[in-house]
Each structure stands twice: as C-alpha cells, then as structure tokens.
Amino acid sequence: MMSVEVLRTENLKSYYILDIFGKKKVIKAVEDVSISIKENEIYGIAGESGCGKSTLLKAMFAAVEPPQRIIGGKVIYRDNGKEYDVYHISEEERKKFRWHFISYVPQGSMSVLNPVMKIKEIFKDFIETHTKGKTKEEIYEIAESHIRDLGLPSGILDAYPHQLSGGMRQRITIALATVLSPKVVIADEPTTALDVVTQRGVIQLLKDIQALKRNTIIIVTHDMGVHANMADRIAIMYAGRIIEEASTEEIFENPLHPYTRYLIYSIPKFGDKKKRESAPGAPPSLSNPPSGCSFHPRCPFAFEKCREEVPPLKEYKVGHKVACWRVEEGENATA
Amino acid sequence: MPLLEVRNLTKIFTIGNVFSRKKVIAVDNISFDVEESEIFTIAGESGCGKTTTAKIILGFEEATSGEIVYKGKRIDHIHHRERRELLKEMQAVFQNPFSTFNPLRKVDRYFYETLYNLGIADTKEKADEIIKEKLAAVGISFEEFVEKYPNEFSGGQLQRISIARALLTNPSILIADEPVSMVDASLRMSIVNLFKDLKDKYGVSVVYITHDLTTAYYISDRIAIMFRGSIVEIGPAEKVLMEPRHPYTQLLKESVPEPDPNRKWNTRINLSETEQSEYLRQGCKFSGRCPKAMEICKRESPPYFDVGGVKVKCFLYKD
DSSP states (O other), rough: OOOOEEEEEEEEEEEEEEEEETTTEEEEEEEEOOEEEEOOEEEEEEEOOOOHHHHHHHHHHTTTOOOOEEEEEEEEEEETEEEEEEGGGGGHHHHHHHHTTEEEETGGGGOOOOOOOHHHHHHHHHHHHHHHHHOOHHHHHHHHHHHHTTTGGGGGGGGGGSOOOOHHHHHHHHHHHHHTTSSSEEOOOTTTTHHHHHHHHHHHHHHHHHHHOOEEEEEOOOHHHHHHHHHOOEEEEETTTEEEEEHHHHHHHOOOOOEEEEEEEEBBBBBBBOOOOOSSSSOTTTTTOOOOSTTEEEEETTTTHHHSSOOOEEEEETTEEOHHHHHHHHHHHHO | OOOOEEEEEEEEEEEEOOOSOOOEEEEEEEEEEEEEEEEEEOOOTTTSSSHHHHHHTSSSSSSEEEEETTTTEEEETTHHHHHHHHTTTTEEEOOOOHHHHHHTOHHHHHHHHHHTTTTTTTSSSHHHHHHHHHHHHTTTTSTTTOOOOOOGHHHHHHHHHHHHHHHHHSEEEEESSSSSTTTTTHHEEEEHHHHHHHHHHHHHHEEESSSSSHHHHHSEEEEEEEEETEEEEEHHHHHHHHHOOSHHHHHHTSSSSSSSTTSSHHHOOOOOSSSSSHHTSSOOOTTTOOOTTTTTHHSOOOOEETTTTEEEEOGGOOO
16 A cells, blocks of 8 residues: 655754864764655654664754754655655744644653643643634633543643643643644654553553544654554664664564564563573764674674675565665575 | 561651641551562552662661561661671662762772772772672673773663672672663663572572563562552562452553554553542552442452462452
C-alpha cells in the first residue's frame, strides 16, 4: 500500500558548533539522515542517549537554536499536496506551520506547565497566541471538548499543575500540543520519567489521538518495549545516523544490524532467565566518531572494510533498510 | 539467621507548615528479611516508599518506628562510630553515578580515601592492590581508571566504578537504589549481570531497588512489591512475577511494555488523578482503582494471607 508522504528529510546534517576558549568543537549529532514519514502512521525512532535523536527532532520541527546548526540537507513538509522546504522559507511562513501542521512534545514536558496558572488559562494562552479572533468563551469551549475527546476528566481544567500527578501533567501537555489538530505530532521520550502504569496511560492516549485525528506521530524513545506496542515503523539511530529502518514486526523478528540485535536481544523477558548480554564497549563520542561504520569498535563481526568506509543505508528487502557491510557481503555471496 | 531483618518499619513525613499539617505515611509497617547471598528486590512505582526504606536501612533517615536488625544486632539507633564500622559491611550504589562523584575531584581519590579512612590499607601499594582486584571484578582496567575525572567516563563505566568503590570494604550486602535506570539501554544488562556475578562469585547479598520488573525477574531470588508505602505481595520472584496474586501486581506486570509487537496491550486502564488521594485513603490503598474491590476493602486495611508460599495483602485471599 502506498501512502502519502507528510514529512521527509534529505541528507540532513545538523551539528553543534561550540567555541570553548577559542577551541572549536564540532559535535556531529545528525549525519546524513534521509527518512520519509507517511500520513497516518506512528513512526518510532530508537537509540540510546546521545545518539542524536533529540537533535534530529529539533531539526524536523524547525526549532534550531545555536549552537545547533543545519549544515546541509533539507527538511520537507507536505501540506495539501504542496511541498515546502522548511529551511528555505521565511520565518513568518515557518511560524504558520508550527503547532498547526507540526507540533512537538519536548522531553520532560510535564515541567513546562506554568505553576501559577490554571490548566484552562494555559490552554487559553496557547490557543490565543496561535489563532486569531476567538473569544474567551470559544477558547474554553475548544479546550473542554478537546479534553473530553481525549477521555481526560474535564475537572482538570480548573486545577493548577501541582495538584495533578506527573502522568496527568504529561497527558495535558500532549493534549495541549494536539489542540490545534496538527498533522504531525513529534513526541520526544514522552514516557521516560513515568512509572510503568502511567506510561501505559500515556501510550494509550497517544494511540487514541492517532485513531481519532488520523495524524502522524513521530515517537522517540530508547525503550524498545514502547516501540513494540506503538510504532508501525521503526528507525534505529546510532551515533547520528540511521542504521536500520523497517516495519515494527520486521525489526523485532528479523533484525539485521548487530547493534539492533543487541538492543532487542538484551531485553529480559518474563519466564525466560537466559543470560542476556549487552553490547560490549561504550557509545562513541559524537565530537570524534570512529572511522568507517561508527559501530565497528563494538561490533564482534567487524572486518577491514567496516573500519574504513561508512556503509550506506540500503534496502535489502522491501521496506527493510540496513547500513552494514556484513549484510552487503552476505547479499553478494548469495547472489 | 537472616543477614538483614526489617521489622514493622514505619516512616511518617509531615508536610505543610505550622498552620496546616498533613501526615504522609511513606512507609507503612513493612517487614522483610534478606538472607545471605541473596538478591532481594523491592519493586514499585515512584512514591511507593522504596527509596525511603533504603535510606532508613543505610541510616540516612530515621524511622518513625520499627527495627532494622543486621546479623542479629539492631542498627537503627547506633552511635556514629559504630555506623562507620557498619559501613564496611553494608555499602550503597546510587541511581546516578554522575551525582555520586564530585565532578571536580578525580575518581580514584574516593577509592584511596575509603581505604585509608576505614583502615583497610595503610600503604599506597596495598591500596593499589585492593583497587586493582575490585576493578577487575567489575571489568575495568586500572590504567583506564587512574587520574581521571568523572566526566571522562561513560555512564555505564562510571556506574561500574561506583560498584567497585562499594566493593572496596568487602561488604556482605549492597543496597542498590535504581542502579540501572540512568544507564544506556545497550549497557544496562552488563550492570545487571554484574550484580548476579557478585552474588554467585563473592556471596554478596543485594537489595535491588527498582521499578523495572523485567530486570527484577531476571536477577532476583525474592521480591517485595510495594504500593503507597505497604508491601502488597512478597515471595519468590518466580512465583510473584509469573503468577501475580495481588491485583496491583497483576496491573504492574501487565503494564510492562513487552518487546514483542505480537503482544500489544488490548485492554484499557484507569489512572489516578492525583497521588495524595491514595496515600490518605482508608482501607486498602489500591481499592480506588482495583477492578475487584469489595466493600470491606474500602473500610479495612487487609492483613497478609499466605497463598502457596507468597504473602499477599489482599482480602481476595481470605481463607
């Protein structure tokens, strides 16, 4: 089934350029990322801390602030059949996309709510800033019906943030980010600081929103369990690059990249006490990434070519892309 | 005789000011034993009292009532000097290794300081020898460790180092409070396996405090599930986690997202709106969310019932 694309990146590169006492330091957080995200899907991005996930999201949301910079590549939004190159339009136009077309739930977002404002005032503030010509009553009406649609108790509109639990605050920020019915919702680690039961509530809410509004959700988390429960497709990120991308079923059943295998097979399961091993070594520094494939120092299968050349992200099976020389070699051997 | 006994431990925090005071029972009359060479897990969500329990055992916090007994001797009201002796036997590993160590101080200084202050080594040579041995146990070489600041290590490495530091005194028991929650996913299991090795090779007991039920299942011998200050279910990990009896344990286990796309959740859950309402609830604290709540649950706090070697605090198992 071919579905319509809603957002795509083309060879996107985003670095942090720091100047520490005259010494220039470049952190290559996003390196050559080309992904295509479809309408009405949940796209998961997995990877550990410091692999560039959040930087990629900020670049996609067009909220790049120094020291982060876009070094090369494009981010394309597709709205009503027209394509917009986000970094080649004016700031005014970019603003129009924000929250209406694409919205962003940042990491640790349960602490973004203003502690001295009631929830309904926060909604009013937000809606007023981004839409014109609505009366106070209309705005409260919108907020209330949105809260009700999402199955949250409407009484919370009269509460202050501190009166609510962390999970409820997190769900309110998600409600806030979706109140203008954006086509794309980006959620950065939306469940990380939450307990398992609350996490499940938040995932339930995100899925409900997707079912209700038929929009696209891009969810970033390092928890493969969350991805298995939510995502339609998953991209695995390592040291600033996408190293594997496939449908959720395919990733879990047939992971090809050695890093993905470690990520999936190291998770313990109930009823199975088999010894689990972590990937050896430690994640690389993005200011000085290893040559060739950035996973090669930790990879038990690395050979000469891995140390020298960066493997391209290539489609080996329909919808399953991997960046690994070993897969390439295996493919050549069987062909 | 168990290594560590916790008897009827209660901790009440008073919140608010002089005019309006509220009492929160953070730990509500809990009892458990830790045997020698055993991994005992205390699992539960944030705010269930698991960290408070750890702090009381370590002596960082004073209990409102109850006893902590170590090797048959009470340790909850001991003198400063005795506490220092006890440190040789009982050590702690904390959640965030980067806040365990001072960022402006080289990590190896902590090691030498511990050894000299507790009188384990008196010369540099002796100290080096002990440090090398302990670092080897956690898989770090002495060369990559000396003369370095905390920021020169990755989170996983630094957490191993903090475990090595805890091992310097040859402790019989480690209290590990969420030791893997700050560690990268790809390195988490290496730390978890380390605790298992320490138990198998050196006979160290571990009190493993976590919210992660899958790693708890993976390493622990026995487990206690805490909810809003009480232990609701306690017994062998295999039994408690494979056939959970208490409705809360069932909910908790079911809510762990499994890394298997063929086993997505198909039921829905209700969440509590605020945390305090549950602390102040009469009767069973879970009764507000429990699908099987009865009239009695709302009035009385259930006692423990023995169900096949597992103690369950729930009226469902009354006779």
